[in-house]
Amino acid sequence: MNGMLAVLWREYLFFKRRIWSITASSLVSPLLYLIAFGWGLGRVVTMDGVQYIDFIVPGILALSTMNASFNSVATPLSIARLYDKTLEEYLVSPITLFSFAAGKILAGALRGMYVGLLLLVVAFLFGAKFKISLAFITLALLNCLVFASLGFLVALKIQSHPDMARFNSFVITPMIFLGGTFFSPEHTSPLLQFFIKLLPLTPASQGLRSLALGQEFAWYAPTLQLIYLCLFIALGLYAYRKVE
Amino acid sequence: MIVLNEVTKKYQETLSVDKLSLHIANGEFFGLLGPNGAGKTTTIRMLTALTIPTAGNITINGQLVSRHNPSYKSQIGLVPQHINLEPELTVAENLYLHGILYGMKRSAIADKITELLEFADLTDKRQTLVNTLSGGMKRKVLIIRALMHSPQLLLLDEPTVGLDVFSRRRVWDLIKSLNTRGITILLTTHYLEEAEHLCSRIGLLKKGRLIMTGSIENLRDVVGPVVVERFVQDKTILHFFQEQAQALQFVSGLKEEFTIRQTSLEDVFVKMTEEKVDIN
Numbered sequence: 001m002n003g004m005l006a007v008l009w010r011e012y013l014f015f016k017r018r019i020w021s022i023t024a025s026s027l028v029s030p031l032l033y034l035i036a037f038g039w040g041l042g043r044v045v046t047m048d049g050v051q052y053i054d055f056i057v058p059g060i061l062a063l064s065t066m067n068a069s070f071n072s073v074a075t076p077l078s079i080a081r082l083y084d085k086t087l088e089e090y091l092v093s094p095i096t097l098f099s100f101a102a103g104k105i106l107a108g109a110l111r112g113m114y115v116g117l118l119l120l121v122v123a124f125l126f127g128a129k130f131k132i133s134l135a136f137i138t139l140a141l142l143n144c145l146v147f148a149s150l151g152f153l154v155a156l157k158i159q160s161h162p163d164m165a166r167f168n169s170f171v172i173t174p175m176i177f178l179g180g181t182f183f184s185p186e187h188t189s190p191l192l193q194f195f196i197k198l199l200p201l202t203p204a205s206q207g208l209r210s211l212a213l214g215q216e217f218a219w220y221a222p223t224l225q226l227i228y229l230c231l232f233i234a235l236g237l238y239a240y241r242k243v244e
Numbered sequence: 245m246i247v248l249n250e251v252t253k254k255y256q257e258t259l260s261v262d263k264l265s266l267h268i269a270n271g272e273f274f275g276l277l278g279p280n281g282a283g284k285t286t287t288i289r290m291l292t293a294l295t296i297p298t299a300g301n302i303t304i305n306g307q308l309v310s311r312h313n314p315s316y317k318s319q320i321g322l323v324p325q326h327i328n329l330e331p332e333l334t335v336a337e338n339l340y341l342h343g344i345l346y347g348m349k350r351s352a353i354a355d356k357i358t359e360l361l362e363f364a365d366l367t368d369k370r371q372t373l374v375n376t377l378s379g380g381m382k383r384k385v386l387i388i389r390a391l392m393h394s395p396q397l398l399l400l401d402e403p404t405v406g407l408d409v410f411s412r413r414r415v416w417d418l419i420k421s422l423n424t425r426g427i428t429i430l431l432t433t434h435y436l437e438e439a440e441h442l443c444s445r446i447g448l449l450k451k452g453r454l455i456m457t458g459s460i461e462n463l464r465d466v467v468g469p470v471v472v473e474r475f476v477q478d479k480t481i482l483h484f485f486q487e488q489a490q491a492l493q494f495v496s497g498l499k500e501e502f503t504i505r506q507t508s509l510e511d512v513f514v515k516m517t518e519e520k521v522d523i524n
Contacts, residue, residue, distance in 0.1 A: 006344040013333060085328040092292045093345035094317040241311065244295050 003095030007103025015111070026115040027122065030064045034126050037182060048184055050213055057120075057128040058208035059181030062143055064119050066179075066201055069112030069144040070172060073104055073151030078164055081155060081243065097240050101152060101233065108148030109141060116140050130212035139211065142225045143204035149232035150200070156239035180205040200228045245269055246291070246397065246430070251300035253286050253452075260286045262452035263300070268430060268445075270305075270396070273423045275439035276432045278449030279517050284432035285325060287449075288401045291430070292322050304397060318346060321390030325401040327382045331375035335366060335385055338374060339392055346393035353392075360388040364418060380411030387418055398422060400431045404438060416441060436510045446509070450517045464507045467515050473503045482511055 015022060038053040038060075045052040080087040090100050120132070158164050179201030185193045196202055197220075207221030246268040253261040261283040268274045276284050289295035291302060293311045302309040307316035329338050336357055343353030361367045364384045374382065383403060390398060400419065404412040412435075420442060423429050433439055439446060439460075446463060448456040456463060468484030470491045475481075484507060485491040491504050 002344055002347045006341055009344060010330065010333070010341055013337060017332065084331065085324070085326050086330055088294060088322075088324060088328055089330075089342070090345065091294055091311075092317060092320070092322050093342075094314040094347070095345055096314065244289075 001099050001102075003090065003093070003099030004103035004106065006090075006095070007100060008107055011103075011107035011111075022111075023118065026064070026068055027118055029067065030060050030115075030119045031122065033060050033063075034123060038123070038126055038128065048186075051129075053123075053126065053128045054130065054213065055209065056182055057123045057130055058212045059179075059205040060123070061116055061119055061140065062201055062205035062208055063176045063179065063181050065112040065116045065140055065144050066147045066175070066204070067172070068115035069108045069146075069148040070151040070154075072111040073108035073148045074155045074164060074167075075151075077104060077152065077155035078158055078161070082158075082160065087243070091243065097237055101149075101237055101240060104152050105145060105148040105233070105236075108151055109144035112144030112148065113141060116144070131214055133211060135217070136208060136211040139204065139207045139222060139225075142222060142229065143201075143208075146200055146204075146225050146228045146232065149229055149236055153232050153236040153239055156236060156243055175199055175201045178202075180209075198224075200225070245305060246428070247303045248287075248291075249301050249303075251287075251290060251302060252298050253283070253290060253295060254298045259452050261290070261297075264449075264452070264454050266447060266454060266457070268428065270428050271423075271426055273429045273442060273444045274431070275443030275446045276430065276449060277436065277439055277446060277513060280434075281451075282449040282517075283452040284449060285401055286452075288322070288399050288430070288432060291399055292320060293317075318393060319396045321393070321395035321398045323386050323390045323398065323400045323403050325405060327379075327386060329374045329382060329385060329389070332373065334371050334373055335361070335377070336370045338385065339389055342389050342392045348393060356392055356394075360391055364388045365414075378411075380407050380414065383407060383411070383415055384418065387415065391422070395427070397428045397430070400429060400433075402433055403431070404433070404435065412438070436508070436513055440509045448513065448516050456512075456516055460509055463509070463512045463516075467507060467512050469507050471505060471507045471511050473505070474498065474500060476500060482515065484511075484515065 033056070037056050041052050043051065043053065047055040077087070123130070154164070154167055158167065178196055179199045180196060181201070185196040185202065188196065203221035203224045206218060210217050248264050248266040251261055251264045252259070264283070264287065276287060278284050286295055290297050291304070291309060293309050296311065304316050304319060307313065309316060330341065333341065339357045339360065340353055343356065348356070361370055364387070366381065366384060366388070369377065369381060374385065377385065387403065403419065404415050407415065416438065419429065431439065431443060445457065445459055447454055456466065458466070468486050470485045470488050472483040472485070472491050472495055473480060474483070483494060485494065495502050495504060
């Protein structure tokens with residue numbers, strides 16, 4: 001577990017030095033969503049019988065934790081691999097592939113949870129109502145782990161920085177809007193609904209919403225997330241074995 | 245002992261290293277020289293399992309080099325060509341991180357950091373962020389980072405590239421003192437005077453093939469220890485001789501200016517890496 005410890009320690013130092021810029025930059029997008037959709041529309045619009053601000057806070061939580069976890073792993077790891085070559089220090093050391101991957105994914109997930117916590121505080125100040133339970137926290141953490149492991153995989157597969165921008169444009173950004181964050185997939189056609197429910201973000205936004213609003217919990221959410229987590233970790237480890 | 249056995253690396257259609265076989269004894273200071281693209285860095289990368297050979301195998305003290313056999317890695321210290329220190333960490337933090345990666349105990353890490361900073365004359369830079377250091381200091385940190393876990397073998401891939409004369413000399417002293425402490429060193433460099441100054445044995449690579457190995461004296465003897473240098477029709481021509489008398493006899497009939505001198509490693513390098521192409 002030396003690799004995991006080393007990665008977590010390095011990430012902790014980086015986080016400590018950059019805490020204010022990380023905090024501020026993490027809050028920009030969620031704040032804009034909360035102001036535009038929560039404050040602006042939230043009090044006058046209802047969705048599935050609940051005030052829109054209460055409806056979208058779990059969705060914004062899902063997308064914010066997704067963004068934070070994905071980007072805190074994908075961007076620095078791709079830079080470490082392609083540009084400053086700091087990844088080689090880990091590759092030549094006697095650590096296992098798994099311990100390095102575990103450290104990176106866990107660090108990314110913790111960053112996502114930090115952003116999630118900030119968001120909930122801000123949402124509370126905006127007047128949103130939600131219930132926080134152990135299941136809610138667990139599901140949010142699972143979402144962070146899924147996207148941190150996706151970030152790990154993508155960072156090891158891309159060939160240049162523009163590739164990362166393209167992945168964000170074609171995968172992450174569409175998922176922000178389609179992943180059940182701002183609307184309920186049930187309002188779409190059955191085909192689109194099927195597609196939306198397969199997206200890795202949808203189980204998080206739907207699951208978190210049902211827990212936050214005290215509705216019936218859809219067990220497909222953690223099940224699908226666990227499948228994605230295992231898939232991304234397996235592919236990430238395979239990609240890591242092949243890195244040269 | 246490092247043993248490379250018929251090691252080949254091919255990138256699609258490009259042959260980077262071609263059936264390289266080489267033995268390097270413990271305690272040796274071996275220099276691997278060659279022009280750009282000769283396969284020096286690829287060889288170093290294969291020794292650390294950063295690059296996987298297409299064919300052949302490498303053992304270090306009897307252990308097979310493989311990405312999936314991390315146990316041999318503790319025996320190796322790598323100083324890469326590019327500066328791959330964590331730029332936003334301090335010097336001490338970079339060294340500490342290395343210590344954790346190699347499973348060192350906390351107290352041992354602290355002691356080793358103090359010892360190595362002193363050894364490299366960097367004690368006052370302990371808490372300095374790496375991205376604020378000069379190029380020479382970064383190189384020194386790279387070297388002492390590779391020594392944190394007390395490796396038996398140090399791989400140096402062009403460790404003085406981009407340094408001024410004074411910084412380079414300081415790095416040479418540092419490397420030389422490591423070899424006197426019994427560490428086996430494999431050095432790649434473009435600076436032939438560096439190899440001449442430091443290495444006890446040299447290997448010349450040309451297009452991925454090892455064309456010559458031996459001490460600097462051996463290499464000089466192979467091509468001829470005496471050289472006559474002429475400048476004819478905008479081109480420098482070298483003539484090698486085994487004896488000074490032969491060289492004197494040769495120049496007696498020359499009309500243009502010439503120089504007679506002892507063959508340098510650079511002369512050997514030029515002859516073997518350029519002319520070998522024609523010979524082959």
